Amino acid sequence: MDSPPGEKDRIMLNEPMLEVLLEESSDLHADAMRDTRPSVARLEEWRRDVGTSLPTTEQVSAMSTARAEASSSLAKSLAAAGLLTGGIAAVLLGVVASPAAADKPLDIQILQTATSLELLAIAAYEAALGLPFIADGNAVVKKFAETTKSQHMQHREAFAAQTKALGGTPQTEPNAKYLAIVEMEKPKLLTPADVVKLAATLEEVATDTYLKNLSLLTDKDSIELTASIMGVECQHLATLRAVGALLAGGDEGIALIAIPTDVAKLPAAAGSVATPKPFEEPDMASPPAEGAVK
Amino acid sequence: MKNFPITKDNGQQRIPSRRSFFGLVGGAAAVGALAACGDTGGSTNAGASSSTSTTKASGSSGTTASSAGATTTTKAPNGDLDTAMFAASLEVLAVGTYGAALDAAGAGKLGAVPPAVAEFVTKAKADHQAALDKWNGVIKAGGKTAVTEPPKKLKATVDAEFAKVKDVTGAAELALLLEETASATYLKAIPTLKDKAAIELAGGLQVVDAQHVSVLLFVLGRYPVPEVFAGTDKAAAPG
Numbered sequence: 214m215d216s217p218p219g220e221k222d223r224i225m226l227n228e229p230m231l232e233v234l235l236e237e238s239s240d241l242h243a244d245a246m247r248d249t250r251p252s253v254a255r256l257e258e259w260r261r262d263v264g265t266s267l268p269t270t271e272q273v274s275a276m277s278t279a280r281a282e283a284s285s286s287l288a289k290s291l292a293a294a295g296l297l298t299g300g301i302a303a304v305l306l307g308v309v310a311s312p313a314a315a316d317k318p319l320d321i322q323i324l325q326t327a328t329s330l331e332l333l334a335i336a337a338y339e340a341a342l343g344l345p346f347i348a349d350g351n352a353v354v355k356k357f358a359e360t361t362k363s364q365h366m367q368h369r370e371a372f373a374a375q376t377k378a379l380g381g382t383p384q385t386e387p388n389a390k391y392l393a394i395v396e397m398e399k400p401k402l403l404t405p406a407d408v409v410k411l412a413a414t415l416e417e418v419a420t421d422t423y424l425k426n427l428s429l430l431t432d433k434d435s436i437e438l439t440a441s442i443m444g445v446e447c448q449h450l451a452t453l454r455a456v457g458a459l460l461a462g463g464d465e466g467i468a469l470i471a472i473p474t475d476v477a478k479l480p481a482a483a484g485s486v487a488t489p490k491p492f493e494e495p496d497m498a499s500p501p502a503e504g505a506v507k
Numbered sequence: 508m509k510n511f512p513i514t515k516d517n518g519q520q521r522i523p524s525r526r527s528f529f530g531l532v533g534g535a536a537a538v539g540a541l542a543a544c545g546d547t548g549g550s551t552n553a554g555a556s557s558s559t560s561t562t563k564a565s566g567s568s569g570t571t572a573s574s575a576g577a578t579t580t581t582k583a584p585n586g587d588l589d590t591a592m593f594a595a596s597l598e599v600l601a602v603g604t605y606g607a608a609l610d611a612a613g614a615g616k617l618g619a620v621p622p623a624v625a626e627f628v629t630k631a632k633a634d635h636q637a638a639l640d641k642w643n644g645v646i647k648a649g650g651k652t653a654v655t656e657p658p659k660k661l662k663a664t665v666d667a668e669f670a671k672v673k674d675v676t677g678a679a680e681l682a683l684l685l686e687e688t689a690s691a692t693y694l695k696a697i698p699t700l701k702d703k704a705a706i707e708l709a710g711g712l713q714v715v716d717a718q719h720v721s722v723l724l725f726v727l728g729r730y731p732v733p734e735v736f737a738g739t740d741k742a743a744a745p746g
Contacts, residue, residue: 424710428703444717444737451718452731473728477621484626491637492711
């Protein structure tokens with residue numbers, strides 16, 4: 214077990230392409246700030262006028278209108294630029310996302326993006342199950358792929374149903390950004406370890422995205438649903454980390470991928486490899502609008 | 508757990524004996540509505556006798572340090588502080604219980620301890636200590652005193668269960684119940700929280716506790732992801 218899956222084993226990014234994307238993001242960010250400035254200014258004006266006294270019904274209504282305008286504009290622009298997870302965006306969203314009313318447009322985008330990640334996971338596990346070394350390989354790995362695919366299908370249904378409940382159109386396409394990565398990686402999937410590494414990356418993206426979304430969503434049912442599903446995706450991730458570590462251990466490790474396993478023979482690292490950090494941080498989160506219906 | 512508009516049945520059997528283990532979990536008042544729950548004066552025996560090394564300094568500094576590194580902690584709303592205090596008390600219980608398990612293992616009271624289990628207990632204890640430090644950072648930033656005691660009733664129940672533990676399997680079962688309780692409690696608390704940093708912290712801890720559950724299920728010879736949707740039926744209530 215000399216190479217457990219972890220941060221260093223994530224899918225490698227094309228760095229030159231990343232630089233181009235960052236430059237584009239910077240431009241989009243500047244545009245977003247320019248477009249949003251008037252709306253934010255209106256909100257700041259309202260805050261000064263209202264002061265610390267309770268607002269009237271008319272004031273609440275006006276604030277909601279200004280807030281919805283600013284939030285929608287800001288969220289769309291920043292999310293498109295991939296900057297919604299950044300510190301500046303978080304601060305700005307904190308300004309505009311005060312609880313005057315549920316921010317349904319942003320909530321819907323978040324749910325659509327979540328659905329896109331579930332569709333991606335379904336496609337990835339389906340592809341994995343078509344590989345001979347998975348279909349005819351270790352029984353536990355195959356069962357995990359089948360069960361996890363089924364669980365993602367039910368997560369997709371739940372996110373789609375919640376999207377409709379908020380008046381939105383459910384996403385029906387897998388996440389385009391990560392689908393491209395999966396397609397790029399498919400020819401390189403030559404062993405179970407390759408599949409496990411890719412699946413772990415997708416599960417970490419889903420877990421981190423849902424974790425980040427918990428503080429962006431305004432609809433309580435959507436928060437509950439997202440937290441519930443996050444609690445399962447993170448277990449997929451933990452299992453894949455452990456399985457990846459055992460696969461890296463060669464025949465001896467592979468023999469331990471069994472239920473029940475021989476606990477006495479498990480290497481010590483099996484007790485900690487699944488949880489490398491004391492608390493998950495959303496550092497691989499997808500922006501809320503990344504998988505929104507166009 | 509709320510009823511989401513689709514089936515939740517994935518064909519996996521839940522284990523009835525674990526549904527209402529503590530007799531204190533599930534169906535109680537929302538965690539977010541708790542009054543200050545950092546019990547004081549709890550007894551110190553097996554469940555919390557070891558290494559609850561929390562600081563008890565109070566203050567309202569906006570910056571605190573945790574075992575995971577320096578972090579900036581913002582002042583949380585009052586309701587969030589109540590939740591933070593209850594969460595911290597659960598973390599005290601977890602740290603103490605894992606510490607007691609390590610002590611028992613060191614004294615040879617659990618028989619042969621596989622290396623992976625020893626590693627897990629050590630890592631899980633450290634994770635819960637880091638969580639406790641984080642919550643106490645939030646609590647102190649809010650002007651309250653750090654929590655150093657577990658929930659009294661829950662601790663009594665854990666102590667009673669711990670007294671029955673005779674081997675590694677028994678210790679793993681008790682750890683599983685603690686982790687299921689912790690992850691369910693965070694899941695239940697998240698929709699009640701207002702502060703974004705508190706929400707992300709609770710969510711990040713729900714994740715790691717749920718992952719602890721998966722490791723323990725695997726060690727105990729069970730499927731590591733038995734549920735399609737995480738539920739709140741094992742969430743702890745105060746007291």
